[in-house]
Amino acid sequence: MTQGRRIFSCMLPPLGAEVADDDSALLFPYWSFTKTVIAIIALKLAENGKLGLDEPAREKLFTLRQLLNHTAGLPDYGTLRAYHQAVQNDEEPWPPADLFQAAMAQGMRFAPGCGWSYSNVGYMLARELVEEAAGQSFAELVRDMISVPLGLESLKLASDRKQFSRLHWKAAQRYHPGWVYHGCLIGTPGDAARLLQALFAGQLLQTTSLQQMLTAVPVGGAIEGRPWTECGYGLGIMIGRMGVAGRAIGHSGGGPFSVNAVYHFPDRSTPLTVASFTDGTDEGLAEFAAVKGGEAQ
Numbered sequence: 001m002t003q004g005r006r007i008f009s010c011m012l013p014p015l016g017a018e019v020a021d022d023d024s025a026l027l028f029p030y031w032s033f034t035k036t037v038i039a040i041i042a043l044k045l046a047e048n049g050k051l052g053l054d055e056p057a058r059e060k061l062f063t064l065r066q067l068l069n070h071t072a073g074l075p076d077y078g079t080l081r082a083y084h085q086a087v088q089n090d091e092e093p094w095p096p097a098d099l100f101q102a103a104m105a106q107g108m109r110f111a112p113g114c115g116w117s118y119s120n121v122g123y124m125l126a127r128e129l130v131e132e133a134a135g136q137s138f139a140e141l142v143r144d145m146i147s148v149p150l151g152l153e154s155l156k157l158a159s160d161r162k163q164f165s166r167l168h169w170k171a172a173q174r175y176h177p178g179w180v181y182h183g184c185l186i187g188t189p190g191d192a193a194r195l196l197q198a199l200f201a202g203q204l205l206q207t208t209s210l211q212q213m214l215t216a217v218p219v220g221g222a223i224e225g226r227p228w229t230e231c232g233y234g235l236g237i238m239i240g241r242m243g244v245a246g247r248a249i250g251h252s253g254g255g256p257f258s259v260n261a262v263y264h265f266p267d268r269s270t271p272l273t274v275a276s277f278t279d280g281t282d283e284g285l286a287e288f289a290a291v292k293g294g295e296a297q
Contacts (some may be wrong), residue, residue, distance in 0.1 A: 009276045012139040012197050026168045028152060028277045029177070030185040030192060031253025033262050035123050039068050040199065041141050041235020042130050042207040051133035057125065062112035064129055067122040068235040069217050073105040076118040077181070086179075087256055093178030096124065097188050103272075109146060116217050116233065123182035138183050154187040162216075169258035169279055180255070192262045192275035196250055200264050200273070213237055214249065226284035227291050230264040245291045252283045261286035 008026065011293035042064060043052050053065040062072035077083050077099055078083040086094070095103075100121065109117040122244045127138050134141055139157040147155045158164055167186060177184045198204055205213065218234030223231065227242040242248040246267030255258045259282060262275040278290040 107137040152191040197273040
Protein backbone atom coordinates (compact mmCIF):
# COMPACT_ATOMS: atom_id res chain seq x y z
CA MET A 1 0.00 0.00 0.00
CA THR A 2 1.23 3.53 -0.84
CA GLN A 3 -0.64 6.55 0.55
CA GLY A 4 -3.79 4.44 0.69
CA ARG A 5 -3.42 3.26 -2.89
CA ARG A 6 -2.74 -0.26 -3.99
CA ILE A 7 0.17 -0.82 -6.33
CA PHE A 8 -0.20 -3.57 -8.93
CA SER A 9 3.24 -4.79 -10.00
CA CYS A 10 5.12 -7.42 -11.96
CA MET A 11 8.87 -8.07 -11.65
CA LEU A 12 10.84 -10.14 -14.13
CA PRO A 13 14.50 -11.25 -13.90
CA PRO A 14 16.58 -11.58 -17.10
CA LEU A 15 15.60 -15.12 -17.98
CA GLY A 16 11.89 -14.42 -17.72
CA ALA A 17 10.92 -16.54 -14.71
CA GLU A 18 8.21 -14.47 -13.09
CA VAL A 19 8.91 -13.31 -9.55
CA ALA A 20 5.70 -11.44 -8.80
CA ASP A 21 2.61 -10.49 -10.75
CA ASP A 22 -0.23 -9.10 -8.66
CA ASP A 23 -3.72 -9.90 -9.97
CA SER A 24 -2.36 -11.01 -13.32
CA ALA A 25 -5.79 -11.08 -14.99
CA LEU A 26 -6.53 -7.40 -14.33
CA LEU A 27 -6.25 -4.95 -17.23
CA PHE A 28 -4.82 -1.43 -17.04
CA PRO A 29 -4.21 1.45 -19.46
CA TYR A 30 -0.58 1.77 -20.51
CA TRP A 31 -0.93 5.48 -21.38
CA SER A 32 2.47 6.83 -22.57
CA PHE A 33 4.19 3.45 -22.42
CA THR A 34 2.43 3.22 -25.79
CA LYS A 35 5.08 5.64 -27.09
CA THR A 36 7.73 2.97 -26.53
CA VAL A 37 5.76 0.58 -28.73
CA ILE A 38 5.32 3.20 -31.48
CA ALA A 39 9.09 3.72 -31.48
CA ILE A 40 9.80 -0.03 -31.58
CA ILE A 41 7.52 -0.46 -34.58
CA ALA A 42 9.07 2.56 -36.33
CA LEU A 43 12.55 1.09 -35.84
CA LYS A 44 11.43 -2.33 -37.10
CA LEU A 45 10.00 -0.69 -40.24
CA ALA A 46 13.28 1.21 -40.67
CA GLU A 47 15.15 -2.11 -40.45
CA ASN A 48 12.99 -3.36 -43.32
CA GLY A 49 13.62 -0.25 -45.40
CA LYS A 50 10.01 0.91 -45.26
CA LEU A 51 10.77 4.32 -43.80
CA GLY A 52 13.70 6.54 -42.89
CA LEU A 53 14.19 8.07 -39.48
CA ASP A 54 16.05 11.10 -40.81
CA GLU A 55 14.01 11.99 -43.88
CA PRO A 56 11.76 15.09 -43.68
CA ALA A 57 8.31 13.99 -42.56
CA ARG A 58 5.59 14.94 -45.04
CA GLU A 59 7.66 17.76 -46.50
CA LYS A 60 8.05 19.28 -43.04
CA LEU A 61 11.28 20.50 -41.51
CA PHE A 62 11.25 17.84 -38.80
CA THR A 63 12.08 14.14 -39.13
CA LEU A 64 10.59 10.98 -37.66
CA ARG A 65 13.60 10.65 -35.36
CA GLN A 66 12.87 14.14 -34.01
CA LEU A 67 9.24 13.20 -33.43
CA LEU A 68 10.31 10.09 -31.54
CA ASN A 69 12.81 11.86 -29.26
CA HIS A 70 10.72 15.05 -28.78
CA THR A 71 13.17 17.38 -30.53
CA ALA A 72 10.83 18.40 -33.38
CA GLY A 73 9.73 21.56 -31.58
CA LEU A 74 6.02 20.73 -31.70
CA PRO A 75 3.65 21.96 -28.98
CA ASP A 76 1.59 19.59 -26.84
CA TYR A 77 -2.19 19.34 -26.55
CA GLY A 78 -1.83 18.69 -22.82
CA THR A 79 -1.49 22.45 -22.37
CA LEU A 80 -4.96 23.13 -23.82
CA ARG A 81 -7.52 23.99 -21.13
CA ALA A 82 -10.38 23.16 -23.49
CA TYR A 83 -8.94 19.67 -23.98
CA HIS A 84 -8.88 18.92 -20.26
CA GLN A 85 -12.35 20.39 -19.77
CA ALA A 86 -13.75 18.18 -22.53
CA VAL A 87 -12.16 15.09 -20.96
CA GLN A 88 -13.55 16.04 -17.56
CA ASN A 89 -17.01 16.45 -19.10
CA ASP A 90 -16.72 12.94 -20.62
CA GLU A 91 -17.24 14.31 -24.12
CA GLU A 92 -16.48 12.44 -27.33
CA PRO A 93 -12.92 12.98 -28.67
CA TRP A 94 -12.40 15.79 -31.15
CA PRO A 95 -11.54 14.88 -34.74
CA PRO A 96 -7.72 14.56 -35.00
CA ALA A 97 -7.55 17.47 -37.48
CA ASP A 98 -9.32 19.76 -35.00
CA LEU A 99 -7.05 18.67 -32.17
CA PHE A 100 -3.97 19.25 -34.31
CA GLN A 101 -5.16 22.70 -35.35
CA ALA A 102 -5.88 23.71 -31.75
CA ALA A 103 -2.49 22.48 -30.57
CA MET A 104 -0.54 24.08 -33.41
CA ALA A 105 -2.26 27.41 -32.78
CA GLN A 106 0.05 27.65 -29.76
CA GLY A 107 3.02 27.90 -32.13
CA MET A 108 6.21 25.88 -32.44
CA ARG A 109 8.31 25.62 -29.29
CA PHE A 110 11.60 25.93 -31.20
CA ALA A 111 13.12 25.10 -34.57
CA PRO A 112 13.39 21.32 -35.16
CA GLY A 113 16.53 19.90 -33.59
CA CYS A 114 17.20 22.99 -31.48
CA GLY A 115 15.72 21.90 -28.17
CA TRP A 116 13.63 19.31 -26.34
CA SER A 117 9.95 19.46 -25.43
CA TYR A 118 7.62 16.55 -24.69
CA SER A 119 4.86 16.43 -27.29
CA ASN A 120 1.93 14.05 -27.62
CA VAL A 121 1.19 15.82 -30.90
CA GLY A 122 4.54 14.58 -32.17
CA TYR A 123 3.62 11.01 -31.35
CA MET A 124 0.24 11.39 -33.02
CA LEU A 125 2.14 12.30 -36.20
CA ALA A 126 4.67 9.50 -35.65
CA ARG A 127 1.87 6.94 -35.45
CA GLU A 128 0.36 8.27 -38.68
CA LEU A 129 3.72 8.03 -40.46
CA VAL A 130 4.23 4.48 -39.25
CA GLU A 131 0.77 3.43 -40.43
CA GLU A 132 1.32 5.02 -43.84
CA ALA A 133 4.70 3.35 -44.29
CA ALA A 134 3.43 -0.09 -43.29
CA GLY A 135 0.03 0.10 -44.99
CA GLN A 136 -1.49 -1.23 -41.77
CA SER A 137 -3.30 0.22 -38.80
CA PHE A 138 -1.43 0.68 -35.54
CA ALA A 139 -3.62 -2.02 -33.94
CA GLU A 140 -2.61 -4.47 -36.67
CA LEU A 141 1.06 -3.59 -36.31
CA VAL A 142 0.95 -4.12 -32.55
CA ARG A 143 -0.68 -7.49 -33.10
CA ASP A 144 1.67 -8.66 -35.84
CA MET A 145 4.97 -7.27 -34.50
CA ILE A 146 4.51 -7.41 -30.72
CA SER A 147 1.53 -9.28 -29.27
CA VAL A 148 1.57 -12.47 -31.36
CA PRO A 149 5.37 -12.99 -31.60
CA LEU A 150 5.82 -12.46 -27.85
CA GLY A 151 2.63 -14.23 -26.78
CA LEU A 152 1.28 -11.17 -24.98
CA GLU A 153 -2.37 -12.14 -25.03
CA SER A 154 -3.66 -9.18 -23.00
CA LEU A 155 -1.94 -6.49 -25.09
CA LYS A 156 -4.45 -4.60 -27.24
CA LEU A 157 -5.01 -1.12 -28.62
CA ALA A 158 -8.08 0.39 -26.98
CA SER A 159 -10.32 2.15 -29.47
CA ASP A 160 -13.72 2.55 -27.77
CA ARG A 161 -15.48 2.93 -24.44
CA LYS A 162 -16.45 -0.74 -24.31
CA GLN A 163 -12.78 -1.76 -24.20
CA PHE A 164 -12.01 0.78 -21.50
CA SER A 165 -14.96 -0.42 -19.41
CA ARG A 166 -13.06 -3.72 -18.93
CA LEU A 167 -10.22 -1.99 -17.09
CA HIS A 168 -9.71 -2.35 -13.36
CA TRP A 169 -10.66 1.15 -12.28
CA LYS A 170 -14.30 2.25 -12.48
CA ALA A 171 -13.19 5.72 -13.58
CA ALA A 172 -12.26 4.17 -16.93
CA GLN A 173 -15.97 3.84 -17.67
CA ARG A 174 -16.15 7.61 -18.07
CA TYR A 175 -13.26 7.97 -20.48
CA HIS A 176 -12.92 7.50 -24.22
CA PRO A 177 -9.43 6.23 -25.19
CA GLY A 178 -9.65 8.35 -28.33
CA TRP A 179 -8.53 11.27 -26.19
CA VAL A 180 -5.04 9.71 -26.33
CA TYR A 181 -4.33 10.70 -29.90
CA HIS A 182 -1.28 8.50 -30.43
CA GLY A 183 -3.27 5.56 -29.08
CA CYS A 184 -3.56 3.89 -25.69
CA LEU A 185 -2.54 0.26 -25.27
CA ILE A 186 -4.13 -1.78 -22.51
CA GLY A 187 -2.99 -5.00 -20.85
CA THR A 188 -1.75 -6.62 -17.66
CA PRO A 189 1.27 -5.47 -15.65
CA GLY A 190 2.91 -8.78 -16.53
CA ASP A 191 2.60 -8.21 -20.27
CA ALA A 192 3.97 -4.68 -19.92
CA ALA A 193 7.04 -6.03 -18.14
CA ARG A 194 7.43 -8.87 -20.64
CA LEU A 195 7.28 -6.43 -23.54
CA LEU A 196 10.06 -4.24 -22.15
CA GLN A 197 12.10 -7.26 -21.12
CA ALA A 198 11.85 -8.67 -24.65
CA LEU A 199 13.26 -5.41 -25.99
CA PHE A 200 16.42 -5.78 -23.90
CA ALA A 201 16.63 -9.50 -24.61
CA GLY A 202 17.03 -8.75 -28.32
CA GLN A 203 13.67 -10.25 -29.29
CA LEU A 204 12.26 -7.13 -30.95
CA LEU A 205 15.05 -5.10 -32.54
CA GLN A 206 18.44 -5.60 -34.09
CA THR A 207 21.39 -4.46 -31.98
CA THR A 208 22.02 -1.34 -34.05
CA SER A 209 18.36 -0.33 -33.81
CA LEU A 210 18.34 -0.79 -30.04
CA GLN A 211 21.48 1.32 -29.81
CA GLN A 212 19.69 4.10 -31.70
CA MET A 213 16.69 3.80 -29.41
CA LEU A 214 18.91 4.16 -26.35
CA THR A 215 20.79 7.23 -27.63
CA ALA A 216 19.39 9.79 -25.23
CA VAL A 217 18.94 13.53 -25.42
CA PRO A 218 19.91 14.95 -21.98
CA VAL A 219 16.85 16.50 -20.39
CA GLY A 220 17.81 17.45 -16.85
CA GLY A 221 18.54 16.41 -13.30
CA ALA A 222 16.48 15.56 -10.26
CA ILE A 223 12.68 15.93 -10.35
CA GLU A 224 10.92 16.88 -7.12
CA GLY A 225 8.57 14.19 -5.87
CA ARG A 226 9.94 11.56 -8.25
CA PRO A 227 12.93 9.18 -8.01
CA TRP A 228 14.80 10.62 -11.00
CA THR A 229 18.25 12.06 -10.30
CA GLU A 230 19.24 12.29 -13.97
CA CYS A 231 16.91 12.40 -16.98
CA GLY A 232 17.21 11.83 -20.71
CA TYR A 233 15.00 10.69 -23.58
CA GLY A 234 15.84 8.30 -26.41
CA LEU A 235 13.47 7.12 -29.14
CA GLY A 236 10.22 6.48 -27.31
CA ILE A 237 11.99 5.69 -24.09
CA MET A 238 12.93 7.53 -20.90
CA ILE A 239 16.55 7.00 -19.85
CA GLY A 240 18.29 8.22 -16.73
CA ARG A 241 19.14 7.36 -13.16
CA MET A 242 16.90 6.78 -10.15
CA GLY A 243 19.22 7.29 -7.20
CA VAL A 244 20.67 4.11 -5.71
CA ALA A 245 18.69 2.05 -8.24
CA GLY A 246 21.11 3.27 -10.89
CA ARG A 247 20.09 3.42 -14.52
CA ALA A 248 16.40 3.21 -15.33
CA ILE A 249 15.19 2.66 -18.90
CA GLY A 250 11.52 2.51 -19.84
CA HIS A 251 8.54 4.84 -19.70
CA SER A 252 6.08 6.31 -17.25
CA GLY A 253 2.51 7.09 -18.16
CA GLY A 254 -0.49 8.83 -16.75
CA GLY A 255 -4.08 9.76 -17.50
CA PRO A 256 -6.94 11.37 -15.60
CA PHE A 257 -7.39 8.46 -13.18
CA SER A 258 -4.25 6.27 -13.13
CA VAL A 259 -0.48 6.18 -13.58
CA ASN A 260 2.13 3.56 -14.43
CA ALA A 261 5.88 3.03 -14.58
CA VAL A 262 7.50 0.31 -16.69
CA TYR A 263 11.29 0.18 -16.27
CA HIS A 264 14.36 -1.98 -16.76
CA PHE A 265 17.07 -1.62 -14.11
CA PRO A 266 20.30 -2.90 -15.71
CA ASP A 267 22.64 -1.93 -12.86
CA ARG A 268 21.21 -4.37 -10.31
CA SER A 269 23.34 -7.38 -9.44
CA THR A 270 20.44 -9.22 -11.08
CA PRO A 271 18.95 -6.82 -13.66
CA LEU A 272 15.19 -6.54 -13.37
CA THR A 273 12.24 -5.32 -15.40
CA VAL A 274 9.40 -3.91 -13.30
CA ALA A 275 5.90 -2.69 -14.22
CA SER A 276 3.87 -0.85 -11.59
CA PHE A 277 0.33 0.56 -11.86
CA THR A 278 -1.78 2.56 -9.42
CA ASP A 279 -4.66 5.03 -9.38
CA GLY A 280 -4.39 8.80 -9.11
CA THR A 281 -2.38 11.27 -11.18
CA ASP A 282 1.05 11.25 -9.48
CA GLU A 283 3.50 9.39 -11.73
CA GLY A 284 6.05 9.54 -8.93
CA LEU A 285 4.03 6.98 -6.93
CA ALA A 286 4.30 4.38 -9.68
CA GLU A 287 7.98 5.19 -10.28
CA PHE A 288 8.90 4.86 -6.59
CA ALA A 289 6.99 1.57 -6.50
CA ALA A 290 9.01 0.32 -9.47
CA VAL A 291 12.25 1.28 -7.73
CA LYS A 292 11.11 -0.38 -4.49
CA GLY A 293 10.17 -3.51 -6.40
CA GLY A 294 13.66 -3.73 -7.80
CA GLU A 295 15.24 -3.14 -4.38
CA ALA A 296 13.27 -6.05 -2.93
CA GLN A 297 15.17 -8.54 -5.11
